[in-house]
Amino acid sequence: MEPVRGAPTPPIAFSTPPAPRWPATPVAPRVLERLGGVCPLDADDATRAEAGRDWWPLAIGWALDGHVPALPSAVVRPRDATEVAAVLRICNEAVVPVTAAGGRSGVCGASIPAFGGIALDLTAMTGVVDIDDRSLLVTALPGTFGDVFEDALHTAGLTLGHWPQSIQLSTVGGWLACRSAGQYSTRYGKIEDMVVGLDAVLADGTTVSTGGHAPRVAVGPDLTQLFVGSEGTLGVITSATLRVHPAPVSERRAAWGFATFTDGLDACRRVLRRGARPAVLRLYDEAEATRNFALDTTTLIVLDEGDPQLVDATVAIVDAECAATPVSERLPDDVVARWLEHRNDVSALAALVSRGVVLDTVEIAARWTALPAIYEAATAALRSDPAIVAASAHESHAYPDGACLYFTWAARLPDGAAIGGPEGDAIYRRAWDAVTGATLAHGGAPSHHHGIGINRGRYLAEALGPGASALLRTLKAGLDPVGILNPGKFGLPSPWGDPPWP
Numbered sequence: 001m002e003p004v005r006g007a008p009t010p011p012i013a014f015s016t017p018p019a020p021r022w023p024a025t026p027v028a029p030r031v032l033e034r035l036g037g038v039c040p041l042d043a044d045d046a047t048r049a050e051a052g053r054d055w056w057p058l059a060i061g062w063a064l065d066g067h068v069p070a071l072p073s074a075v076v077r078p079r080d081a082t083e084v085a086a087v088l089r090i091c092n093e094a095v096v097p098v099t100a101a102g103g104r105s106g107v108c109g110a111s112i113p114a115f116g117g118i119a120l121d122l123t124a125m126t127g128v129v130d131i132d133d134r135s136l137l138v139t140a141l142p143g144t145f146g147d148v149f150e151d152a153l154h155t156a157g158l159t160l161g162h163w164p165q166s167i168q169l170s171t172v173g174g175w176l177a178c179r180s181a182g183q184y185s186t187r188y189g190k191i192e193d194m195v196v197g198l199d200a201v202l203a204d205g206t207t208v209s210t211g212g213h214a215p216r217v218a219v220g221p222d223l224t225q226l227f228v229g230s231e232g233t234l235g236v237i238t239s240a241t242l243r244v245h246p247a248p249v250s251e252r253r254a255a256w257g258f259a260t261f262t263d264g265l266d267a268c269r270r271v272l273r274r275g276a277r278p279a280v281l282r283l284y285d286e287a288e289a290t291r292n293f294a295l296d297t298t299t300l301i302v303l304d305e306g307d308p309q310l311v312d313a314t315v316a317i318v319d320a321e322c323a324a325t326p327v328s329e330r331l332p333d334d335v336v337a338r339w340l341e342h343r344n345d346v347s348a349l350a351a352l353v354s355r356g357v358v359l360d361t362v363e364i365a366a367r368w369t370a371l372p373a374i375y376e377a378a379t380a381a382l383r384s385d386p387a388i389v390a391a392s393a394h395e396s397h398a399y400p401d402g403a404c405l406y407f408t409w410a411a412r413l414p415d416g417a418a419i420g421g422p423e424g425d426a427i428y429r430r431a432w433d434a435v436t437g438a439t440l441a442h443g444g445a446p447s448h449h450h451g452i453g454i455n456r457g458r459y460l461a462e463a464l465g466p467g468a469s470a471l472l473r474t475l476k477a478g479l480d481p482v483g484i485l486n487p488g489k490f491g492l493p494s495p496w497g498d499p500p501w502p
Contacts, residue, residue: 006145007123020071022069039077041074056453061419062420069109069112070113079125087120088203092203095482100177101174106450110232123143131156133156137241138244142237146172153247154247162175162180176228177229178453181404187306195240196211200227200236253303253337257289263298267300267325268403270321279305280336284301288392291392292339301336352410358419364436378405378434381438391409392409393405436456461491
């Protein structure tokens, strides 16, 4: 479906009015009446169905089978932080689950109201509140969609440099909630590197402000980062102050081919070791290079932007390190143009699911020392599954200490099986277990930027370790003692029982 500017974009149309896969917690009419007195409330069936899903590929298959993961009793749309606080106070008193959401572009089920209750739609809270050009800081509201935000910055001669594939589908608040990464993160960093402060509302309606007043302060722990990546389980973000940059005035591109994926990874590592930070440093294994560029070699695409002198120096280092790699070749720069033309196209997902293909992408993060082994182990584990017909990977975001690997897999259902049925669910679960198991076995992390949500909840305790897992539960109990905020996520316990998946 074509993106809807400034509003959530559904991943696929429902073929019939959907039924929920998971049972919901009903909300008493008197509570809905109180909420409707605070801010706009919508209990229309179609609106509730859209609020019951996001871009989780598994749920797209369920939609073809006439199902939505869950249905909230109503969608509430606060217009400012005061209304957010009032909604949360009412829900906390009544013990009603609240799931905050913006563009609902996540692919792990984080914005699905797993136990029903209330969907807290933040997209009415939109816009740039303040631009401090001298300090290169911008304050924005959480429901501001990415393309709208960048357009406003461009008018002021600035950029955040945050360009996720979902730029037209996602919001500032969503980026912060799941620790988002843009495609230019090697130069600009991830969203946690860009945020300097935020405002949030806790489960009982208490408002808090963190950071943002002065640079590199030493006034206790960085409480801003407590909410970044918390996916709405610890509080609801109502504004954020972000570091921005002058709009780039220069750009250069390069492309290189390598004999093996491991050779390409090492070339990337050496580039970053020398201090170069090209905005884009993406390495595709041979299978993905063939599919994306019609090339039969492991392919690296490079793009940098900014001050001309810095850009020239960066590309010179890239060329030197790539040329020093055995069996390497300079490829035409137009390979990068091919990527730029299609980098934000999200239409293929729904089309493939509609044709009965079970598929997904799994992004992980690891140190350079572990990446080659994870690549080999994860792709081998995927290919060992007789249902999986394609398995490949690319490195999508790179840093001095390591990188993100982005695995893509596709499977065919047995004859007669339904895309939203148990066979598809089983294949999906096996594929995720294969990649995540290989990643954890070699010391990697199960997510780089898509977050945890429902889908990855079963892996979080192992990924964090017992001490950190206990600390997360303590934080949850302290900030949300009733347990109303986004229950069913992170594999955390909730008043409504265990997470509904898997």
